[in-house]
Amino acid sequence: MNKIEIGAVAKPQGIKGELKIKLFADDFNSVKKITEVEINSVLYKVESFKPFGAEEAILKLKGVDDRNFVETLRRCEVYADRSEISVPKGRYFISDVIGSKLYLDSGKEIGEIKDIINGNVDYYYVDTYEGKAVFPLIKELNAQIDIENKKVTVSAKKFTEVVLYEN
Numbered sequence: 001m002n003k004i005e006i007g008a009v010a011k012p013q014g015i016k017g018e019l020k021i022k023l024f025a026d027d028f029n030s031v032k033k034i035t036e037v038e039i040n041s042v043l044y045k046v047e048s049f050k051p052f053g054a055e056e057a058i059l060k061l062k063g064v065d066d067r068n069f070v071e072t073l074r075r076c077e078v079y080a081d082r083s084e085i086s087v088p089k090g091r092y093f094i095s096d097v098i099g100s101k102l103y104l105d106s107g108k109e110i111g112e113i114k115d116i117i118n119g120n121v122d123y124y125y126v127d128t129y130e131g132k133a134v135f136p137l138i139k140e141l142n143a144q145i146d147i148e149n150k151k152v153t154v155s156a157k158k159f160t161e162v163v164l165y166e167n
Contacts, residue, residue, distance in 0.1 A: 003038055003079035004093060006031050010056065012070040019059045019070050020052065021078055024118065028057055030086050037061070038079040094118060096147045102126050104156035105142070113152060124152075132166040135159065 007021040025031045028051040037044050037059065045062040052058045059078070064070065087093065094116045102110040102124075111128035121136040137143055141154040141162070 002082040004082045004085055004095065005077050006034070006037075006080045006085065007057070007078045009039065009070075009073045009076045009078060011074055012067045013052075013058050015067050017060065017065040017067060017070055019061070019073060021057045021059050023055050023057055025085070026088075026091065030088075031057075031080060031084075033086070034080040034084045036081065036084075039073055039076050092145060092147050097145060097152065100145075100147075100150040100152045102128075103151060103153045104159055105153055106156040108156070110159075128165070130165060133163050134166075135163040138162065 006025050007023045010020045010022045012018070013020040023031065032049065032051075034049060035046055037046060044064065047060040047062045048058075049060070050058050082093070097116060098113055100113045102113055104110060111126045111133070113124055114127050115125040116137075117123045117125070121138060123134055123136055126133045126135070135141075135154075138158075140158045142158070144153040146152070
């Protein structure tokens, strides 16, 4: 399985062994077709999977009917096969961007993207030649993300305004 983390078990849902999942995907539509998940290194077939609000979903695993067992999965990561996750054009997996080189549109190489924290605004953590740095990926950076060549290019002018360097 070429797995991608799609969420984490928040808690049991009801008494029939369903799990409430906090989704890490952009939206439920990108993960709605999954047929198997991996939780705690165990592969489960999906019996049903449905949205629950904007950032959650209800997952029913085949053969899991015990609320007490589901309770033991609380806070565990949920993985799905990458091939079953749909990614709209112009979007990408965070794991595909990590490891990319960061460049300014002036051509200067800044460093390597080490982590991305997803939220209302994604925060990119970079090992630069001047130390560790973080910046929000805001629209004004005019980011060009080239997954194939592992390269991210941003506006030099705006980057200098938003980047924070650690001491």
